[in-house]
Amino acid sequence: MSELFPFKQVMGFVFSMVLTAVALGVYFFDMSFAVGMTVLLVTAFLQAGLQLVVFMHAGETEDKGAIYTNVYYGLIIALVTVFGTLLAMVWDMG
Amino acid sequence: MDINHSLPLEYSTEENRLKIFGFWIFLGAEIMLFATLFAAYFTLYNRTAGGPDGAEIFQITPVFLETILLLTSSFTIGLGIHAMRLGRVKAMMGFFIVTLLLGLGFLSVEVFEFITYVHEGAGIQTSAFTSSLLATLGTHGAHVTLGFFWGLFILIQVKKRGLTPATANKSFIFSLYWHFLDVVWIFIFSFIYLKGMM
Numbered sequence: 001m002s003e004l005f006p007f008k009q010v011m012g013f014v015f016s017m018v019l020t021a022v023a024l025g026v027y028f029f030d031m032s033f034a035v036g037m038t039v040l041l042v043t044a045f046l047q048a049g050l051q052l053v054v055f056m057h058a059g060e061t062e063d064k065g066a067i068y069t070n071v072y073y074g075l076i077i078a079l080v081t082v083f084g085t086l087l088a089m090v091w092d093m094g
Numbered sequence: 095m096d097i098n099h100s101l102p103l104e105y106s107t108e109e110n111r112l113k114i115f116g117f118w119i120f121l122g123a124e125i126m127l128f129a130t131l132f133a134a135y136f137t138l139y140n141r142t143a144g145g146p147d148g149a150e151i152f153q154i155t156p157v158f159l160e161t162i163l164l165l166t167s168s169f170t171i172g173l174g175i176h177a178m179r180l181g182r183v184k185a186m187m188g189f190f191i192v193t194l195l196l197g198l199g200f201l202s203v204e205v206f207e208f209i210t211y212v213h214e215g216a217g218i219q220t221s222a223f224t225s226s227l228l229a230t231l232g233t234h235g236a237h238v239t240l241g242f243f244w245g246l247f248i249l250i251q252v253k254k255r256g257l258t259p260a261t262a263n264k265s266f267i268f269s270l271y272w273h274f275l276d277v278v279w280i281f282i283f284s285f286i287y288l289k290g291m292m
Contacts, residue, residue, distance in 0.1 A: 004177055004185050013169040020161055023284055026292050027154060036292045044284040048277045055172040056273045061105055063115045074122030078129030085133035 012054035019043045019050070102179050104266035106259045117267045121274050128278050131230040135286065143221035148290030151216050156207045157287045160200050161279065164238075167196035168276035171269045178265055183257055186265070190249050193272065197242050204235050227286065234282060237275050244268055 023043040026036040052058045058067050105111050139148065174189030208228070211217070218228045248268050252261050 003180065004173060004182065006173075006176055009169065009172050009176065012172075013165075016165050016169075020165065020283075023288060024158070026288050031292075033292065037289070040284040040288060044280050047280045051168065051273050051277050051280075055168060056270055057175075058118075061101070061111065061114075063111065063118075066115060067118045070118050070122045071125075074125035077126050078132075081126065081129040082133045082136065085137055089137040 008054060012050055016047055016050055019047045102266075103257060103259055103262035104178075106262075110259055110263040113263055114267060114270070117270055121270065124274060124278075128230075128233070128281070131226070131233060132281065132285065135226040135230050138222040138226045139290070141222035143223075145220040145224060146214060146216050147223065148227075148286070151211055151214055152287050152291050153207075153210075154291065156203050156210075157283065160203050160207075161283050163196050163200040163203065164276050164279050167193045167200070168273050170196065171272045175266060175269045178257065178262060181257065183252065186257075187249060187252060190245060190252075190265075194242055194245050194249070197238055197245070197272075201235065201238055201242070204231070204238075230286065231282065234275065234278055237278075241268070241271055241275060245272070 020043075023040060025031075026039050031039075052071065058064070058071070105114065170189050171193040174186050174193060177185035177189055208231075211224070211228070216224045216227075218225055245268055248261070248264050252265060255261055
């Protein structure tokens with residue numbers, strides 16, 4: 001039975017629950033916008049990285065380099081899209 | 095067919111390996127799709143046009159439930175793939191069934207949530223805020239719905255044909271999709287819900 005629950009994945013799940021609990025802290029505790037956003041950014045990206053490495057087996061085969069390049073490319077486009085939009089549409093309204 | 099037995103079944107032919115890589119490229123495009131939805135939401139979230147804002151309509155209980163259901167389903171499908179690699183078909187199918195049930199649970203809570211929003215006067219046409227919110231949540235929910243049926247059909251195929259390089263490959267690719275939806279949910283949970291209720 002225990003061979004069906006590998007330690008790495010169980011720990012990955014426990015860690016993802018801990019990250020969720022930490023993120024929920026911004027709701028239950030009073031904190032400034034900057035502190036809250038920092039907590040959310042850190043927990044969300046850690047959580048995403050955890051899924052990628054532990055559960056999606058991203059680094060397992062000889063395609064590792066190409067898979068990570070592709071993910072980083074998608075991520076960079078995503079960040080440029082989101083922050084570029086914020087820069088043009090929200091942050092310039094003085 | 096050239097089968098390499100040193101690798102897990104789902105990678106065992108070159109075609110299988112390329113299909114997995116191709117699916118990663120698709121997921122890269124999906125990241126960008128959701129980025130555009132987030133960009134629209136972050137631009138429009140305070141344009142409520144006299145309607146309710148996030149702090150008024152978001153409730154922690156359903157959001158928390160959805161998060162736990164989806165995170166757990168991501169864990170169980172990971173266990174399903176692990177069982178598949180051990181050749182334990184029954185255990186694998188069990189984990190896939192649990193995953194799909196958790197997915198169904200997630201969708202039920204989400205439907206309940208959408209009905210609540212509409213009752214509170216936050217329909218898709220109420221304001222720029224509700225439009226961008228429901229478009230983002232709805233795109234994710236539509237992906238989960240599609241994933242539910244996709245997973246169901248793969249489960250039926252594994253039951254009928256057993257574990258072959260082809261069915262193992264499909265199951266693995268489905269697991270990538272499911273984990274990806276969990277990643278997207280984490281960002282919705284953090285930057286739409288928690289940020290809105292902060």
